[in-house]
Amino acid sequence: MSAVLSILATRLSDAVTAAFGAQYGVLDPELRAATRPEFGHFQTNLALRLAQQLPEELRQPPRAIAQQLVAALDLTGICEPAQIAGPGFVNLTLLPSTLAAGVNEPIAFASRGERVVVDYSQPNVAKQMHVGHLRSTVIGDALCNVLRFVGYDVVRQNHVGDWGTQFGMMVEQVLFEGLAVESLDIEGLQQLYQRGRKHFDADGNFADLSRARVVRLQSGDAETLAIWRQMVEVSLVEFDRIYAQLGSPLTRAEVVGESAYNDRLQGVVDDLTTEGLLTESDGALCAFLPGFAGRDGTPLPVIVRKSDGGFGYSATDLAAVRHRVDELAADRIVYVVDHRQGLHFQQIFALCRAAGWLPDGVRAEHVAFGTVLGTDGKPFKTRDGGTVRLAWLLDGAVARARALLDERHGDDGARTVGGGGAGSSEGVRAAGGMDVATRAAVAGAVGIGAIKYADLSSDRINDYVFDLDRMVAMNGNTGPYLQYAHARLSRLLAKAGEAPGKVTVLTEPAEQRLALLLSGFDDCVVQVAETLQPHRLCTYLFEVASALSAFYEQCPVLSSTGETRASRLALCAATRDVLQDGLNLLGIDAPGTM
Structure with a gap:
């Protein structure tokens, strides 16, 4: 279009x-x-x-x-x-011929010759992934998919939190208890952290040993590194499991933890000092940048090196920018991190510009997102006020989708999945229901898809309410509604028993409306790639599915004849392809049956 x-x-x-x-x-x-x-x-x-x-x-x-x-x-x-x-x-x-050409023309994007590095997900070692990681992972995956689709060279980066003072404490607790870390799972690591935290707060001698252990870790002590690596491995195994269930393509290859930049941090300090960008303040080395001040006018510093000589996450993020520009040759850097880090990234980008590490031709963008709320309108927590674990959410969504499928299909799984209502010649009967494996696979696709779509369908900067009943609903602007529209088309086309050709007849307003929407798919994904707002694609797909429903009501497909039938089948095939491609770009599976 x-x-x-x-x-x-x-x-x-x-x-x-x-x-x-x-x-x-x-x-x-x-x-x-x-x-x-x-x-x-x-x-x-x-x-x-x-x-x-x-x-x-x-x-x-x-x-x-x-x-x-x-x-x-x-x-x-x-x-x-x-x-x-x-x-x-x-x-x-x-003209109808113009609309038809817009549907029939294949979508093909040429390479843009630009590389985009996308930093997202960012779980922490020794901690279970929680609902906040859901947003970063789902939004990051969708943006990577869209950017690659429109011709960018996309590099995914999973900036895992695997370094810092807490690991000195945890290693010291392992040695204190005589634990074999490799025997623990992620829950065991999290409990280890909690025990270590209590021990640290209650015992000054243990706290001193933990601080000394951090120095050993940073200095490359063999025993300390071995225990730390075991913690990282246990965590990565769990992350891999969650990513697989979530349907995220993130792998170990994309993991670049904070530890990867440890050897570069002193160089960051040295180079910023040479450029005259650092000032000593109460023993810390800070950058005071113009335009950054508190409400009382007090300058807001970027603390690059702490007063104890250690490095905070600002130094790590500065090193990461340099790595992505100098070594990954990024033309655009995208950070998918919650909105509370907005000021931090503004300062990091400004300091990198001042140091010459972020050339004018390289875009750096913070893709901020809001908070997940419970049905009470407050930040989503467990009943006892704890953090909601991502594994629990995913398991719950799949179980709810499975119950919904069981309810809809009954014992034999047979129901009408075509258009036109019960008894209509447009209805397509699902033969014999689903076997156990198929129903489990569809439940997984629907449950996970429901959560992803709910997250992506509202403007990412807004908070949204996590309401599982609404998310898995088969009507309204939901993932299952779009998946069902795709499955319905798949059944209809299978029943037609012929390979779709080209759209040639568009005489009815409902046909024209659907064709007009389909021809705008390429414009929509380009807009998402530029704005980094995946809700625009969700809105578009919902409009397509709604137009499809009106088309079913007004334009018989299987009962029509001649060129009209062939053209409407082609229009159905084009709609199925757009729904499938659009859902896949969002990271959502499009089952052929529901």
């Missing part, structure tokens, strides 16, 4: 030039989707804006300008004759 819009914009500009002069032909027509079907497919307010810019001798009422514009407008082969509405809006209605 972007090609058609480009042609329409050019022809509108040519018409302005012909009617009013070349100096006005540079105005952007600002084509917008029509707000109502009776207004056609697109609208422009170009005549209204011209009425404000034309010189006195050419000035006329906007509607008169619109009439001159339409008289000079050549829409041959693209649109029906333009119509003027209201005070001077120009309405454009695409």
Whole structure:
């Protein structure tokens, strides 16, 4: 559709030039989707804006300008004759042949020759992944998928928290208890941390030993490193399990923990010092950047090296930026991290710019996201106020989806999955129900898809309520609703028993509406790649599924004949492909049966 819009914009500009002069032909027509079907497919307010810019001798009422514009407008082969509405809006209605071509033309994006590094998920070693990691992982996966789809070279980076003072404490607790770390699971590691924390707070001698152990860890002591590596391995095994259940493509290859930058941190300090960007403050080395101050006007520092000589996560993030620009050759760096880190990333990016580590041609973006809330409108917690574990959420969603499938299918699993309602010739009967393995696989796809879609379907910066009953609902703007639309199409096309051809007949308004939406898929994904807002794709897919429902009601498929039947089957196949591709870009499976 972007090609058609480009042609329409050019022809509108040519018409302005012909009617009013070349100096006005540079105005952007600002084509917008029509707000109502009776207004056609697109609208422009170009005549209204011209009425404000034309010189006195050419000035006329906007509607008169619109009439001159339409008289000079050549829409041959693209649109029906333009119509003027209201005070001077120009309405454009695409020809059925134009709509059909938009559906039939395959989508293909050329390589953009740019590399995007996306930092997301970021779980912590020795701790279970929680609901906050859900948001980062789901949003990050979707953005990586979209960016790769539109032609970027995408590099995923999982910045795992595997370094810091807590590991000195945990290693010391392991030695104190005489534990074999490899025998623990992630729950055991988390309990170890809790015991170590209590021990640290209660015993000053143990606290001193823990601090000394941190120094040993950072210095490469063999015994300390061996225990630390075992903790990392236990954690990575659990992360791999969660990613597999979540359907995330993240692997060990994308894990670049904080520890990977340890040897680079002193170089960060040295280079910033050479550039005159660091100031000593109470023993710490800090960067005080213009434009960053508290409410009372006090400068807000970036603490690069702490007063005890240790390095905080600011130093690690600075080293990571340098690595991604210098060694990964990033043209764009994206951080998918919750909104509370907004100021931190603003300061990190500003300091990297000042140091010359982030060239002007490289974009650095913080993809912020809001908080997951419970049904009470408060941050999502367990009943006892603890953090909600991601594994528990995923298991619960799959179980709820399985119960829903069992309820819908009954004992034999047979039900109507085609269009037209019970008894209609459009209905397609699911034969014999699902076997145990199939039903389990579909339950997994539906349950996980429901959680992902609920997360992605609202603007990421907003908080959203985690309501599992609403998420797994088969109606409304939900993942299962879209998955069901795809499964319904798959069944219908299987029953048709013929390979779909091309869309050739688009006489009914419902057909045209669906075709118009399908031809906008490429524009939608490009917009998501630029704005990094995956909810735009969710909104688009829901509009497609809603238009499909209207199409079913008004345009019989299997009971139609001749070219009309062939064209409608092709339209169904194109819709199925868009739903499947769109869901897959969101990281959601599209089952062939439900």
